[in-house]
Amino acid sequence: MDLLKMELLNVPKLPSINPLFVSLILLFTLLIWHKLAKRKHLNLPPSPPKLPIIGNIHQLGKLPHRSLRDLSRNYGSLLLLHLGCNPTLLVSSADMVREILKDHDAVFSDRPSSTATNILFYGCRDIAFAPYGEYWRQQKKLSVVELLSHRRVHSFQFVRDEVELLINKIRRACLKGDSINLSEMLMLVSSNIVSRCVISRRSEEEEEDGCCKFGQLAKSTVVLLTSFCVGDLFPYLRWVDVLTGYIPRLKALFGELDSFFDQIIKEHTTLKTDDEVSNKDFISIIMQLQKDGMLEIDLTNIKAILLDTFVAGTDTTGATTEWMMAELLQRPNVMKKVQEEVRNVVGNI
Template sequence: MELSIAKLSNDPLFLSLLLLLLPLIIWLWLKLQANGRQKLNLPPSPPKLPLIGNIHQLGKLPHRSLRNLSKKYGSLLLLQLGQNQTLVVSSADMVKEIVKNHDIAFSDRPRTTAANILLYGCTDVGFAPYGEYWRQARKICVTELLSLQRVNSFQFVRDEEVEVAVDRLRRASFDREAVNLSELLMLVANNVVSRSALSRKFESEDGKSKFGLLARRVLVLMTSSCVGDMFPYLNWIDYVRGFTSSLKQVNKEMDAIFDQIIEENENSNNNDRQRDFLSIILKLQQDGLLDMDLTLDNIKAFILDMLVGGTDTSSTTLEWVMAELMKNPTAMKKLQKEIRGVVGDKTKIDMNDVNQMDYLKCVIKEALRLHPAVPLLLPRQTTSKVNLGGYEIPPDVTVFFNVWAIHMDPGLWEKPEEFIPERFENSSADFKGQDFEYLPFGFGRRGCPGMAFAVAFILYTVANLLCWFDWEFTDGENAENLDMDEVYGLTAYKKVPLRLMPILTKSD
């Protein structure tokens, strides 16, 4: 029997017939599935193509494509992505209803091929399935790294790394050299996160972040098209086209880095060094003081979350803040006046100074409104049938929350396409996701646990960039022609890196 199957698998006629019949088989299977769902009152859907459904309508910038579809079909939109039903939520009212009535039902994560391979079987905090493991994992990470007390304790790290960046900018100013600000901000973000989590930096000899680009590769792979996720019986295609091997290679590279870090930590005899997240977790595990046993892979998954999430989202936000200020010189001058007025004759900025900078907070909020770091948030998955907005939502549906579309809603925001920080001067909107019109860090149980860490770093960094320097365009750019195109890879970062000339204005 095995020999017959082997012969058939090598028979060109058999393979040709199989390839011809496969689309028909898939179409019939999907048709049967669709007929079974017709009894439900589902949200509206755009017209679908056979087999692929609505995949072709996502485009390179899905948050923008989905906003256009929601304008036509409504704020609850049901797409068919291969075999997968996907709900897109694009209104503050629907988010509010979900949080108040269905938060648990919308708190799970879909298990994708990329997340499974890159994130150690989805044992990180971001993509772990909703349940007891996720609750305990989140508790550990928040308590030991991301609580307000811990965030404040890492201020010396922010001080030192931002000061290093300021020194580099000062030298560039003396030499009249333009700087790749996007690259520098990624380096600073990665150094702050890695020192807080691991007491070490990933900086190459030429002053670039060795982990920053790897972190971005992880995020891009997380959102790359995976045939097996959309058509599980065609997962072999991902092996043939090299996608699966790419995932495994990146995981292998990261795993080698983490193995080395953990080994160095365990062999370290320096008891006086700053106790970082990794040291604390390993000690708690060794002493049996955790509420659950963690494997080394679990710990690596936590570290990966912090390094990847903390590096790319923060550096992307800083990049957009500076780009928007360069496009809007009036806002830039107003913010510089506030920052320099608060700092006065001091040679160093501290967080007490930053806390007095109200317009700075407005600028950061407005930049995150226009450019939420993760415009569709991390995908969620329903765990049970839910009635939402007059429609029936089945279980096991992937859910995207188009935060960017909510932030662009003209019914909520006056002149939503424009950069107007003043809109937040008398607004109750904050970063916590409790105002459903403004959700840069998500909301509910699966909201971003690193919000306090990120906001403190972003505020402090921008205050330093604008206190000590003026900024000029290079290469013939100006406020009118500055390229603001995006690239989507879970985060939405600037397509063309931001190159500017720093002009030292205040000696510190």
């Protein structure tokens, strides 16, 4: 018995363990197990091998659209990419896109907010980047029913003379044997059409008056929207965008856009003559609806909608037309068919 007591007394004591430390270890283990179990049961699309931290960014290359095409050929039309901290689903099948838009529209309706959209579009209060919900539905209703209805679009037929002016410029240049910059001319005619529909002024007139250059502001907006942002891919490195000057450039452009919209809205609030009221543009329609109490919208929302209209109607339209003309010039037979179709529908201009 004495020997047993001595052996028990000589047994070293176990170190005391903090209960909080044990709880943290158990919690951390449970979280890892839950994440692995969830990932195991998810039926995820195929994904190419990725690198630590950057994921699949290195596989995009200098021409991302061609790199994505090659990846879809190797891994299928439904592909999961990891762009930094953002898992991204790549869909390259028209049938799958049709199914997504038809059967799962509510799930895929949100566009991811970014640093540029939050700064330039007043915290994503526009139509294009607003999250899906009641506010977005009201904005869409305003666009479809009031701004882009068949009756409203028909009332803006007078802006078609901008196309006639463009054709006359090209004709005069051809007769003189001068070269033309078709990209700039297409961008300018798009800017003039949108500007006349939205604010009843041509962008060329603004440049002559020394006011804010509408076309340049729209182009600068598109450039910054499509520029590389470190914070969007790696949220913990947002401070890098300040050092590179990206965020300061966004804030400077936002200041110019905001001043430009303030000037336009101030001008429209002073319109009182019958001629000015009868020839309504987009901003006059929105402000009239707000005045009549039919639209619950503040000044910030109006500016965000105007920016949507400017950007979507200028750069995208001009770029699409430029691409179409480049393809037609490379295919004379197709160009001839298009010319015959235009003459049959529109006539000789």
